[in-house]
Amino acid sequence: xxxxxxxxxxxxxxxxxxxxxxxxxxxxxxxxxxxxxxxxxxxxxxxxxxxxxxxxxxxxxxxxxxxxxxxxxxxxxxxxxxxxxxxxxxxxxxxxxxxxxxxxxxxx
Amino acid sequence: xxxxxxxxxxxxxxxxxxxxxxxxxxxxxxxxxxxxxxxxxxxxxxxxxxxxxxxxxxxxxxxxxxxxxxxxxxxxxxxxxxxxxxxxxxxxxxxxxxxxxxxxxxxxxxxxxxxx
Numbered sequence: 001x002x003x004x005x006x007x008x009x010x011x012x013x014x015x016x017x018x019x020x021x022x023x024x025x026x027x028x029x030x031x032x033x034x035x036x037x038x039x040x041x042x043x044x045x046x047x048x049x050x051x052x053x054x055x056x057x058x059x060x061x062x063x064x065x066x067x068x069x070x071x072x073x074x075x076x077x078x079x080x081x082x083x084x085x086x087x088x089x090x091x092x093x094x095x096x097x098x099x100x101x102x103x104x105x106x107x108x
Numbered sequence: 109x110x111x112x113x114x115x116x117x118x119x120x121x122x123x124x125x126x127x128x129x130x131x132x133x134x135x136x137x138x139x140x141x142x143x144x145x146x147x148x149x150x151x152x153x154x155x156x157x158x159x160x161x162x163x164x165x166x167x168x169x170x171x172x173x174x175x176x177x178x179x180x181x182x183x184x185x186x187x188x189x190x191x192x193x194x195x196x197x198x199x200x201x202x203x204x205x206x207x208x209x210x211x212x213x214x215x216x217x218x219x220x221x222x223x224x
Contacts, residue, residue, distance in 0.1 A: 033210030035153070042203055042214040043145075043153065049209060086153050088210060095167050098143065098155035 002091045006101035012108060018077050020104045022070040022087030032070040033088040034063060036081075037103070043086065047072060074106075082108045110134040112204055112215035119221045120194050127190040128218045130204030137185040138162045141207040144178065144189045146200040154200075158207060159187060194222045 005023045012018045022032060034047035045054050047063035050070065060075045074081055087101040115129040130142065143158040157168030159178040168176050177190040187204055202218045205211035 035211070037147075037153070042217055043205075043211070044214075045210050045212055048212075052209070054209075054212060084152075088153075088155075097167065097169060098158075100145075100153040100155060103152040 001093075002089075002099060004087060004089055004099050004101040006085075006087060006104045008102070009105045009107065012077050012106070014077060014079060014108055016077055018074040018081070018106055020072045020074075020085050020087075020106065022072070022101050023068055024070075024089065025068060027068055027070050027089065028066045030065075030089045030091075032063065032065050034072045035086045035088065037084045037086060038082075046085075077106075077108055079108050082106055110206065110213045112206065112213055114202075114204060114215040114218045117219040117221070119223065122195055122222055122224055124194050124222075125190060125192040126194060126198075126220050127188055128202050128204075128220070130187040130189070130215050132185045132187070132206070135206075137180075138182055142178075142180070142187040143205050143207050143211060144202060145205055145211070146202045148197070148200040156189070156202075161187065191220075194220075196222050198222050 031049045035043040036046045037043045046057050046061045050065040051063040062073045064071050084103045086103045091099050111133045113131045118126050138161045141158045141160045144156040146154050159166045161180040166178050175192045179188045199222045204215040206213045
């Protein structure tokens with residue numbers, strides 16, 4: 001079975017750059033999606049198809065995906081970016097299923 | 109604009125069933141699959157399954173097969189998720205989400221508490 005792994009926590013100071021990784025075997029051959037989840041709120045899509053920003057998401061959010069690692073990068077981090085971030089891929093052993101990473105708590 | 113509005117919180121006893129609704133508006137309901145995702149207290153997001161309102165094709169996580177039923181009603185643009193034989197491990201917030209380029213719109217979440 002395919003496993004998607006994330007670091008449990010990342011901590012950065014305001015104004016710095018946060019990088020959150022999502023690891024998986026040849027994940028670079030899959031499309032990776034990223035969601036921001038704040039306590040008490042529904043998840044919000046911040047990156048789709050590896051690197052594309054949905055409408056309304058600041059340019060400070062970017063994504064990349066190559067080899068065995070996908071990365072969500074947040075530049076000029078603000079206090080409001082503090083949240084859990086989850087990566088997501090589709091996996092198709094015989095029929096397609098969705099896998100989420102375990103989530104990364106970003107502390108600012 | 110797109111909205112997904114879910115039914116209210118539920119409290120169930122172990123062994124019972126729960127049915128959560130997700131009413132869609134602002135787009136052509138039959139054109140996009142709906143997925144169900146849950147988050148148990150202190151844990152991450154768990155994908156449960158998806159359903160196509162167009163033809164009611166479904167696919168679900170292996171660990172939920174046999175307990176999970178997903179349906180849609182295209183006359184009311186509503187998706188439903190029913191989970192049977194509940195245990196305390198099913199205590200979670202349940203979300204519906206529209207499947208387009210990942211999950212672009214989410215319901216507000218429905219808290220399901222399983223307690224004796």
